Structures are given as C-alpha cells and as structure tokens.
Amino acid sequence: MTALSHSDPRLLACPDRSGYTDPDVLDRELRAFFARRWMLVGRGAEIPTPGDFVTADVAGESVIVIRQTDGSVRAMLNICRHRGARILLEQRGSCPRMMRCPYHSWSYGLDGGLLGAPNMRDSVGPEQEHLGLQQVCAVEAHGCLWVTLQGDPDDFDASVTGQLRERLGDDAALGRWELERLVSGHQIRYDVAANWKLIVENFMECYHCSSIHPELVAAIPEFRGGVASQALQVGHGSALSDEAAGFTVDGRAGLPTLPELTETEQRAYYAITLFPNSFVNLFDDHVVLHRFVPLAPGRTEVVCDWLFAPEALSDGPDIGPTVELFDRVNRQDFEACERCQLGAQSRVYAHDNVLVPAEHHLRRLHDELAAALAGD
C-alpha cells in the first residue's frame, strides 16, 4: 500500500488510532489527564440552597458536589465509609440537613463529616472523626462547578481561567458575558459512539463546517472558509451574517442581547476549547456550554446546556430556534465523530491520516495529552 510522503510541511500526521479503541489507553488518560485537571461538572445555579447537590462522573468516580450552609461548595466521593455503598443515586437533589447512606443509615453532614450511625457509641466510638467522606477539591467560578481528584490541585486561575483569557485576550471580555448569573434554559444529553478525542478534535476545527453544518455557515459565513475562529488571532470572534437577525436556526432574532457586550461582541460568536472536558460557546444573547464524560474507548456522554440571562427567560420566550441551531450542529458533529470511530477500529489501515493547515492546531490536544501521560 502506498506510503504517505510527509515531505510537504502542510500535512501533519494524526496520532496513532489505537489510542482511540484501547481500554488501557483510556484508563491512563482518566488517571493522568482527567483526574488531575479541573473538570467542569455543572452549574452553581443548579444547587442554590444549602444541601442542594449534584453528582457527577469525574474520571470514573462518582463525586457529590453540595452547597454548604455558608454558601460555599464542597465535593466528596459518593461512597459510604462504612461498607462502601453509593450514597446518592440521583444526578441532582437536596439533602437539607444531612446525607444518609440508605444501607445502614450512617449519616454525614453537608461537609462530609460523620454525624451518626446506629448504635453510634458501640459501633464507631472515638473513630467518628476519621470516618468522614473522602474530600475532593471543588471550586465555584464563572457560575460553574469545578472538581479535581488531584489532592494538590493546579492553580485554578492559571489553569481554567487562563485558557479563557488566552482565547479572549483579557478577563474583562469574559466578564461581559456575566457567566455567573446565567441560568440554563435547556439541557440535552448526547450518547456518542466515539472516543472523546474525536469529539475534541471535531470541536477545535472548522474545516468540516461547510460540509456538514449548513445552518451554522448560513449564520456565520466566515466558516465557509474552513478556518476555526479559535485558530485565528486572540480575541477574534466570527461575525453573524448580515442577513441574520440572530444566532438561531433560521436567522430570526434571538433574545435580548446581554447588556455589557461591546458592539462587536453583539454580532459575533466565540468558541473556546477548555481542556480537559468542556467547550464554551459565547453568543450575544446566550452561551452554549458542553461538558463530556468518557464512558468507554468508543463511547462518550456529552451534556450540553443553553444558558441565558434570567431576565430574558422571565417572560417565557421561545428559545426553540436558538436551541435548535446548536442541537443540529451537535448531532451533525457527533455523527461525523462516530464515522471516525468506525475507521479507527481498522487493524490494517496505515493510519497515516493528515492534518491540513486549517487543522494544525489540533496538535495542541495531543501535545497536552502526551505531556500528561508522560508524567504518569
């Protein structure tokens, strides 16, 4: 079979595809990459009141993130210290006074400390103070909940906010979207039969946009050129078509523009890849927030929220045309990722896939990942 000559510097090699189908590779990625970074697991607005909680799959672990009485958040492993039962099965709920393991009724405070157990004195005694739930580092920032399994975590600002700053140019820009006060108007969970790296690669490039996203390139004509806005200069947003009134599936007007945005920002779209597990999409009247959970080498869950200003949602506007634009984009993308997963399973294909110039920046994912795995 013909070997590809890589003499042309415009064609970079894609990484070996065995890493897209091998359970051992995913295990190492979970341990060395996902478990050590700050992972997006939800929105702070999902847990407004003390005792409100979400549970999330963080690098294969079930983690509780729960609002404290002082308004802060804490996170802990969702495993009872007594006999190891999963304590909370729901994705979201409220435990106003305590968390109680249903198996033997051991109960824990909102901070995870052991409060009580049947026959407390006889069964646990002075060991009570050592039998709290295992703590996990958590931060609430940008209106979101972030968790890391790393005991001595990376600096959050340098790591997460740094990626946003690097893309937008300065913190003030991000501030104008007021992420901390937006609320989710709609959420969709997608079950994608593809490796998580295919989903990140797909999000990072726009060379495919004109092929599979007719609605998106109608809204944002620049995308016909195939260059992703995040591959261009820092702070570049991709302009809304002159023929469209808003970022909607059919170009009709969306919701009122967020009040702080500059004039340019009111007509532009900003896509941001946030390693390890989320994507941020800034529009003038809403934000689309993706987070994903690798479930198996060939299976990834993607949770997508459409965020709006609370006042814009208050009179029950029709957000359908707004949601449908990115819902269609998501489905188009995930179908393409699933086709690549099918190709990745080949054992005889040379896998000398190429990255064209408009895709060169995809190497960043693989460089970050290789660095993480090297340190494992």
Next chain:
Amino acid sequence: MTALSHSDPRLLACPDRSGYTDPDVLDRELRAFFARRWMLVGRGAEIPTPGDFVTADVAGESVIVIRQTDGSVRAMLNICRHRGARILLEQRGSCPRMMRCPYHSWSYGLDGGLLGAPNMRDSVGPEQEHLGLQQVCAVEAHGCLWVTLQGDPDDFDASVTGQLRERLGDDAALGRWELERLVSGHQIRYDVAANWKLIVENFMECYHCSSIHPELVAAIPEFRGGVASQALQVGHGSALSDEAAGFTVDGRAGLPTLPELTETEQRAYYAITLFPNSFVNLFDDHVVLHRFVPLAPGRTEVVCDWLFAPEALSDGPDIGPTVELFDRVNRQDFEACERCQLGAQSRVYAHDNVLVPAEHHLRRLHDELAAALAGD
C-alpha cells in the same frame, strides 16, 4: 485524604474491593471455592420420577441431575461426548428412557452411559463403554440436591450438615423442620447487579435491618438492635413479635405450624448461611431457601424457594402474605448490594471500609475464601 486509624479494635477492615469487580478473581473463586464444595442446585421433589432431571450452573458448568430407576440421583456434565453439544437446554424436564443429544442422536442412559448412536457399530464400536457422559458427584439430602465438581469430594455430612448442626446445636433440631418432605409453593429468580460476596455479607449481618427492612423488624423486634441471630449463641432463634400472629408481611397468621417443632421454635426465626452458595431460613410454618449462581463479577442470580408442608398446601391456602415478607426483604437487600457494587468500582477510594462489632463475623466468609484460594 484522611487515612483511617485502625487502633480501635472495634473496627475491622473490610477486604479489598478489587476482588468484587475483577473477572480473574471470580474465575479463581469459581475454580477453588465453588467447584470444590457441595453446591445446592435444587430440591429432590423437583425430580420425583426416574428420568426427571434439573440442569444447573455449577461454577460455570452446566450439570444434569437426574433421578435413576432405583430412586437415587446421579449428576453428569451436560455435554455430549461426540461433538460437545449441550444436550438438555431446559432447567427442568423429564427423559423417561434416555437422554438424546439432538445434534447426531447419540443417546445416553439415565446413568450417563452411551446407549446408542447412528451406525453404532461402524462409528463407535468397542469404544462405547468409554463414551459415557462425564460423571459429577451428587447427593440427595435434607430434601435437596447437592453437587460438587470435585472428583474426591469433601465428606458431605461434615461439610454441609456440619454447618447446619453448628448453627442449630444438634441434628434433632434440624430434623423437626422435616426438610425432606417439604415442597416448594413459590419460586422467584432475582437478577442482581452485585458481586456474590456482597450478597453473602448482606445475609450474614443485621446491622442494616432497621434501615431497610421495616416489615422484617416489625415481625421480629430483636432485629432493631442490629445483631444477626446467627452471630449470637448457637441455637438462638429470633422471636416473633407478640403483636404478630405469624411470619407474614402484615403480621396476620400464616399456615399451620410444622408439627414437630418445640414451643420456642413455633415463635422463632433461624437464619443459616451455608457456604458456598445457599441460605436457609427456618420459620414455624415454612422455610425460605436461597441459592445463588455467580454469573459475572458484578452479576449474580439468586433463586429463592418458599417451602411448605404438603398437607398445608393441599387446600390451596393464601401463601401471598408469607411469600411477600421475604420477597420484600430480598428486594431491599439486593438494592443495597447493588449500591455497594457501584462503590466497589472506584479506583481512587481508599476502600478502608470498616466492620463494626455487629458485623465482625463477616470475616468468616473472607477467611474461608482466602483459605480456599490459598490452596489453589
């Protein structure tokens, strides 16, 4: 993360949970523990007539147990000696004269010997005597069918009856339940998403009773204290509530009491764990018999029979309230086991679960198992 101090002797460590999710561990357990012990596979009353058979999964093997013309039972592998086909697919049935492999019509007598084959003389000839089904040791005792894959099996009385004797104090007590003449009035199969060891641990302790078994502790108030009757002195039975007329879901009267029981036994419940794969529950008017089959590290089938005296069943009494009591207990237990299985899958949890004093006797399971695996 906080390490548990084990300085307090009241807290014993639970075993490592990787043994609850690892297929290689289950393989070793099947080979070294289940295959070498006497396994409960059914009731003798299921196969009253010569040629009646049951098939059972014994440590991963399909085994036929079949009634002989002299009234005894024999067991053999359910695999044709010709080309290896499974001969009998049903869980229960009757082959009055012979067992016939449907593939090439090789036929075997009730004792497993090869009776015939198409073109017998040309195809098999004098080898006929060597081509019987592979024999497996079987015993009928206590009204039950027991099988072991061990060629040179443990003494049945010392091994199985010994466990019953050790619990009840003497053979006479067991005799008063007349197990050999009871018949099954109801059977339920449960498919449980948990490792078999979680199911045994759960059955052995009652520290969870007040948390998840409201009907059971209403019937047996002693269980509110959290101590399993089998963890107390030999021969101890747990008394029926003064407010209940029988061991039923709502306290109404059950069936007539078994005639030989002592006055104490007429108002008590006796739970017995029978290693490796069964539980016996003695009540005044019925016996609940569990047996389980490990199907995968995280999946176990439990078969539960409600046994009654034949004369008590003869006029079609309402056994519903009796069956419903332990059916509810089973479902409550298995849901708890499934929560523990979810916790066992964690890779970062320290797994320093603790056994409180009311659970210390659970170590017996792990000691027995460790001894079996050490001899592998």
Next chain:
Amino acid sequence: MTALSHSDPRLLACPDRSGYTDPDVLDRELRAFFARRWMLVGRGAEIPTPGDFVTADVAGESVIVIRQTDGSVRAMLNICRHRGARILLEQRGSCPRMMRCPYHSWSYGLDGGLLGAPNMRDSVGPEQEHLGLQQVCAVEAHGCLWVTLQGDPDDFDASVTGQLRERLGDDAALGRWELERLVSGHQIRYDVAANWKLIVENFMECYHCSSIHPELVAAIPEFRGGVASQALQVGHGSALSDEAAGFTVDGRAGLPTLPELTETEQRAYYAITLFPNSFVNLFDDHVVLHRFVPLAPGRTEVVCDWLFAPEALSDGPDIGPTVELFDRVNRQDFEACERCQLGAQSRVYAHDNVLVPAEHHLRRLHDELAAALAGD
C-alpha cells in the same frame, strides 16, 4: 473422570475447544487465515453499473468493492485518507461519479484516487497523488466478487477455482451451472451464536442429517446414511428422491432446470466447502450460496443467497418452497452449532470429543487452519 482411549483408529480427536471461545485465537485466525485468502463478498450482479458498490466486512475491515467505468471491479479500504472516517455506511449503493467522505468532503474517483478537497491547493497540494484510498486486491469470477487483504495474493484460479474443480472433477461441470449469469432471488442474513468453525464443521458432514433435517433427507434419501456427498468420490452428487419432483421443502416441482446440465446433474445435489468463508450448493434449478463473517469468538453472521437463472425468475414464479427447504436446513444447523458453542465454554470438560469415520474429513479444516496459523 474417564479418559477416552484413542486406540480405536475410527475415533479421531476433535481439536481443543478453547479455540472456539478465545478472542485472541479469533484475532490470529482473522489475520493469518481470513485476511490472506480470497474471501467471497458478494455477487457481481449486485453492482451492474459503474459507481455501484457493495461494502463488506473482510477479516474485520470495511472494504468497498466498486464497479469501474471499464466494467472491471476494484476494492479499497472504506477509510478516508484525511481523518480516517468511514466513507460509505450502506451495504450496497451507487456513487455514479465519485465517492465523497461526508466529514470534510474529500472526494475520490471510482478507482480510489483523490479527486478533490475543500481548498485543495492550500490543504493538499502536490501530495494529492499519494492520498488515494488504500487499494485491496479484488477479482470478479464465477459471477462473484472476491477480495483479499493480502498484498501479494494467492493465485485465484489455483486457490478458489481449484477447490471447485477438486470437488466436481473438472471445470466443464462447474460451467454447466453458468454461475456468472445467475441472479439472487432471495437473501437471508442469519446471526448465529456460534464460532465460525462450528458452522464449517457442520456444513462439511452429514452424520447429523437424519437427526435434524427431516425435509432434507426426504428430498435426498442418501443422506439418511450419514455420509456427506463431498466426503465421497470426486464428482459425486446426491440424488433427488424418486418421490420428489424438485428440490423443494415438500417435494413439489421447482423451477425449470438449468439448460446445460447433464441428465445426472438434473437430479442431484452437490455441496462444496470453499475455504475460507463460503459454501456452494448446486441444484438443478438453483444455487444456494453461503458466505459468513466471524464477528466474535461466539458469533458469526451468515449471508445466504438463492440464485436462479434470470429467465426463470422473469415471470414471477413461486420460489417459496425452494427457499424454504434450505432456510429450514440453515436454521436446524445453526441451532445445533449454538448447542456446541454452549458446550465449548466448559472449563472442566475434557474436550476429548470424537470424530466418527463419517466425519474424518473435518480434519481438513483444522489442518488448513493450523498451517495458516503456523505461518503467522
């Protein structure tokens, strides 16, 4: 357990059954046996016009076989050279002018060469000539499409036609069935829970015929004797019953006889095993063609076509009784194979299964396979 004495030369040992359940064994078989031989993947008549294609699973690889403008066929891996997406998802279809990967719209000519890509000059440039689809060897012969992943393939005539010649005695006999002009009147896909070797072994012998194929032995009384026609002398066909008018499920007449057949051939059935993945069944008025795809150690897809002369199909005859005969045979066979797969999973069975004289020729499969694996 009793060991089989193999002193009797009439009883040959079956191969070890671990090779029927082990994924690593299947991997080696795919690589060393299936990938290196000529595999039947379809009929030429399925792709009459340039641009018509079929896709097939060839030793785990998705392969496109596509009709060229000059009437020949070519085959290539179904993986885009850009980012590795599967290009065609359908089992059959038409790409009259080009094949286009839907992900980024790279397009390929019918010969697999890269025709175009968005921003062609900037993204690919002079590398275009190296970026065609990976070619796979293909041949159209006997009206069928054949593919091999071997870069330097076996001589087709010696390998495939040789097996047909060896069975029928000469090329002229095969020619009288005019395979190249027959068309499929019916196709059924069977999903069989058995290892592919069980399916081949089953097809090769007829010792089971009187046990499970009542309709077949009614049509062909010779099969009651248990000897497969292909195990007898070269060129032997098995005669239709004097009481049957045709090879149909109930003995009624079938379609008009193929015009070139000899008088003997007009009343006979010829079964041919074609290594590695197909079976040919010649009747007087139709041909039944099986091909199979190993999907897992315990799962195989079998595709079965009933082929007829086009003129015999032209007036819409009732082919139901003809199709039903072999459809029943297939279902009876595959159920038997599934029973053997259940037996193969045993870990304690001695697996000293025996081949009786009427099955000795099954060793040929294992000899061929062992030779292929030895060369791996």
